[in-house]
Amino acid sequence: MDQREEQEFAEYFVARREAVRRMAYMMCGDWHRADDHAQTAFIAxxxxxxxxxxxxALDAYVRRILTRAVIDESRRPWRRERSAEKLPDRPAESADVDESVATRQALLDGLQRVPPKQRAVLVLRFLEGLDVAGVAEVMRCSEGTVKSQCARGLAALREVLGDQLGDLRSA
Known part of the structure; x- marks a missing residue:
């Protein structure tokens, strides 16, 4: 690349790096992996x-690269393993259940329990504000696939958030 192209890229990178990093975090739920995914997108x-x-159309191009990177990484065998020595802390009994379920962290935790393709559709559709056609373009699939993945993802998210609500009530 010549100097002018390098400058254009540098300006785009500075302007969009935080937004791309946030979108990556919404998709994968881990800031360290989000940094890796954002870096992968910008390298590509x-x-x-x-x-x-x-x-x-750079934003759409980066969005597509990022989505593919997150989904591909989720397919790696070591990403499926989850181990913990002890159960996560539960909120105090005096915590208001409705308030704790409605928090951003509860939503992000719930998103992490939704399958990767469905999570990507939900993030692109509702958190990035793309319409069905835009999500279909980013994910290179039909609009019908986006609609079905969105419906299944929302059902899975409702189930997860319902389970969290039940766990909080029984605590």
């Missing part, structure tokens, strides 16, 4: 910078 963008014809 840098590698193909000359080939990008429509600089106005």
């Amino acid at each position: 963008l840098h590698r193909h910078w000359r080939k990008v014809r429509d600089k106005g």
Whole structure:
């Protein structure tokens, strides 16, 4: 790349790195992995910078790269293992159940228990604000697939949040 292209890339990177990192976190639930996924997306963008014809569509291109990276990483065998020596802390009994379920952290924890493709659809659809067609374009699938994955993801999220609510009530 020449100096002008490097400067364009640097400006885009500085302007969008935090937004891409936040979106990666919403998809994977771990800031360290989110940093890795964001870095992967920007490396891929840098590698193909000359080939990008429509600089106005950079956000969509990065979104697609990031989504693919998160889904691909979730397929790796070591990502399926979950071990813990002790159960996570439970909120104090005096905590208001409705308030604790409605918190951002409860939602993010619930998202992590939703399958990766469904989680990606939910994040792109509801947290990134894309319409069904936009999500289908990012994930390279049909709009019908997006709708079904969204419905299944919402059902799974409701079930997870319902389980968390039941666990809090029995505590």
